[in-house]
Amino acid sequence: MNAPLEKNANHAATAPAYFSVYDMHAYYGESYIVQGVSFNIHEGEILALLGRNGAGKTSTLRAISRVDSPMVTQGEIWLDHQPLHTMASYQASIAGVGLVPEDRRIIQGLTVEENILLAQIAPPLGWSLDRLYDLFPRLRERRKQEGTTLSGGEQQMLAIARALARDVKLLLLDEPYEGLAPVIVQEIAKTLGLIREQGITTVIVEQNAVAALKLADRAVILDTGTVVYDGSAEEVLNDDKLRAEYLAI
Ligand SMILES: Nc1ncnc2c1ncn2[C@@H]1O[C@H](COP(=O)(O)OP(=O)(O)O)[C@@H](O)[C@H]1O
Ligand SMILES: [Mg+2]
Numbered sequence: 266m267n268a269p270l271e272k273n274a275n276h277a278a279t280a281p282a283y284f285s286v287y288d289m290h291a292y293y294g295e296s297y298i299v300q301g302v303s304f305n306i307h308e309g310e311i312l313a314l315l316g317r318n319g320a321g322k323t324s325t326l327r328a329i330s331r332v333d334s335p336m337v338t339q340g341e342i343w344l345d346h347q348p349l350h351t352m353a354s355y356q357a358s359i360a361g362v363g364l365v366p367e368d369r370r371i372i373q374g375l376t377v378e379e380n381i382l383l384a385q386i387a388p389p390l391g392w393s394l395d396r397l398y399d400l401f402p403r404l405r406e407r408r409k410q411e412g413t414t415l416s417g418g419e420q421q422m423l424a425i426a427r428a429l430a431r432d433v434k435l436l437l438l439d440e441p442y443e444g445l446a447p448v449i450v451q452e453i454a455k456t457l458g459l460i461r462e463q464g465i466t467t468v469i470v471e472q473n474a475v476a477a478l479k480l481a482d483r484a485v486i487l488d489t490g491t492v493v494y495d496g497s498a499e500e501v502l503n504d505d506k507l508r509a510e511y512l513a514i
């Protein structure tokens with residue numbers, strides 16, 4: 266099977282996208298949640314996946330990562346020519362999907378460093394401890410501290426570091442700014458920019474749409490499980506009507 270062709274007319278019609286979700290439908294039991302979602306991402310891009318509460322953002326990230334996933338009944342998900350829709354969550358992780366869930370899941374009783382090293386007990390290995398600590402100097406300072414005693418912002422940094430400790434091709438962030446002070450949001454946004462410079466492709470789901478749009482290259486907006494916008498992040502920032510209709514901001 267071949268990856269679905271690039272659908273965006275701005276790009277060569279023959280090149281498969283680096284990452285693509287193609288006509289995905291997903292259910293939790295009888296509940297039909299993801300209702301035919303398609304979008305593409307180019308390598309090294311940051312995509313903001315936005316929409317109101319209950320629009321299906323988390324479900325879409327779960328379906329991509331296969332972690333706590335709704336049942337995908339139709340559609341394809343491709344990452345760098347690999348069919349994620351055929352995989353279990355551990356296989357998707359080996360294929361390069363790194364999910365940072367909303368609750369961060371820092372492991373109790375382990376230090377910062379142990380939390381990172383635990384992600385590296387099996388290949389494929391990603392960034393080294395030194396490289397991660399260069400990116401997150403606060404984590405170097407606190408490496409012997411128990412992970413769950415960190416501040417919210419530091420725990421978010423640890424959750425991102427843990428994803429990068431594996432060989433991540435696609436970083437999926439579910440509301441990374443939730444509950445964080447604006448100054449910390451700025452610090453994490455700056456770090457996500459540095460991660461993009463390293464060539465990593467990122468999907469950021471956020472209720473803080475403005476902060477996500479300032480960082481992102483492109484945006485996809487979901488509404489009741491369907492895509493209602495797919496275009497530039499800047500356009501959404503400048504379109505009051507679009508923001509009012511689908512983002513309530
Ligand atoms: N485990 C689940 N079982 C049944 N329904 C769920 C489950 N998780 C989420 N949903 C429902 O799916 C819809 C989309 O949820 P979700 O993907 O979490 O939205 P978002 O992240 O955009 O707020 C909501 O109506 C929610 O109630
Ligand atoms: Mg959610």
